[in-house]
Amino acid sequence: MATPESPYGSSVAVGGGKPVRVHHLAAAKRDGVRLVMLTAYDAVAARILDAAGTDMLLVGDSIGNVMLGHESTLPVELDEMVVATRSVARATKRALVVADLPFGTYEAGPEQALASAVRLMKAGANAVKLEGGRPRAASVRALTQAGIPVVGHLGFTPQSVNMLGGFRVQGRGEAAEELLTDAQALAEAGAIALVLEMVPEPLAARVTESLAIPTIGIGAGARCDGQVLVWTDMAGMTEWSPRFAHQFGQVGQALHQAAADYGAAVREASFPAEKHWFSS
Numbered sequence: 001m002a003t004p005e006s007p008y009g010s011s012v013a014v015g016g017g018k019p020v021r022v023h024h025l026a027a028a029k030r031d032g033v034r035l036v037m038l039t040a041y042d043a044v045a046a047r048i049l050d051a052a053g054t055d056m057l058l059v060g061d062s063i064g065n066v067m068l069g070h071e072s073t074l075p076v077e078l079d080e081m082v083v084a085t086r087s088v089a090r091a092t093k094r095a096l097v098v099a100d101l102p103f104g105t106y107e108a109g110p111e112q113a114l115a116s117a118v119r120l121m122k123a124g125a126n127a128v129k130l131e132g133g134r135p136r137a138a139s140v141r142a143l144t145q146a147g148i149p150v151v152g153h154l155g156f157t158p159q160s161v162n163m164l165g166g167f168r169v170q171g172r173g174e175a176a177e178e179l180l181t182d183a184q185a186l187a188e189a190g191a192i193a194l195v196l197e198m199v200p201e202p203l204a205a206r207v208t209e210s211l212a213i214p215t216i217g218i219g220a221g222a223r224c225d226g227q228v229l230v231w232t233d234m235a236g237m238t239e240w241s242p243r244f245a246h247q248f249g250q251v252g253q254a255l256h257q258a259a260a261d262y263g264a265a266v267r268e269a270s271f272p273a274e275k276h277w278f279s280s
């Protein structure tokens with residue numbers, strides 16, 4: 001339903017209408033309320049996605065391939081993430097804003113992770129996300145102790161695409177136990193939530209059951225505590241989207257049509273009309 005505050009309508013569950021904060025995530029898991037997360041990279045999209053009741057907005061380093069035209073997330077710079085995080089945070093009223101630590105800004109250890117995370121928090125993030133399991137536990141602990149909430153990310157971790165040999169499902173066979181141990185280590189180190197990307201559905205369910213913190217799945221089945229999608233995949237902005245995504249709209253087609261209609265109106269001189277100009 002549209003409200004004076006939100007022309008797009010809203011549907012709010014987590015946080016009871018208040019801004020979503022870290023303590024609401026564990027409460028949502030406890031109460032069996034599913035968490036809704038989408039990526040956002042700028043103020044225009046963030047305003048719409050936030051008003052639609054999205055619980056968490058992820059300023060993902062997927063900005064690299066989705067918005068900046070790179071082949072992967074690897075070239076994304078911390079400065080680019082800071083600009084995107086500022087834009088999203090300024091436009092967000094309710095959602096918890098999570099910003100990705102990009103490749104090369106945290107792997108050296110807790111000191112580097114802290115310096116990078118501080119920049120994202122100063123830009124307006126409410127939490128940061130980093131990829132990897134046990135080797136990242138010390139950094140998760142250091143950030144948590146510094147007052148910076150951390151979301152973990154296991155399974156297919158795009159920043160390790162070269163090591164993983166491509167976009168492949170992770171955690172099959174014996175690797176399942178490794179992933180479970182990683183998940184436990186991140187939770188024990190203080191992570192507030194865990195993204196599970198491209199892991200078999202039964203494994204995602206096991207991880208979800210074994211943790212007190214919520215899991216947020218992408219290509220990990222329906223038994224996670226929440227779901228995340230890249231917003232352009234969700235909205236149907238592109239011709240192709242991954243198998244695990246679903247296009248809930250055809251925004252790309254609508255934009256194409258709007259631009260074509262505008263072009264036609266300018267060419268046939270039906271735009272601008274008198275109501276669009278100033279007579280004196």
Ligand code: KIV
Pocket residue numbers: 039058059060061062063100153195197218228230
């Ligand atoms: O950067 C991103 O968009 C992500 C999601 C795929 C979880 O990390």
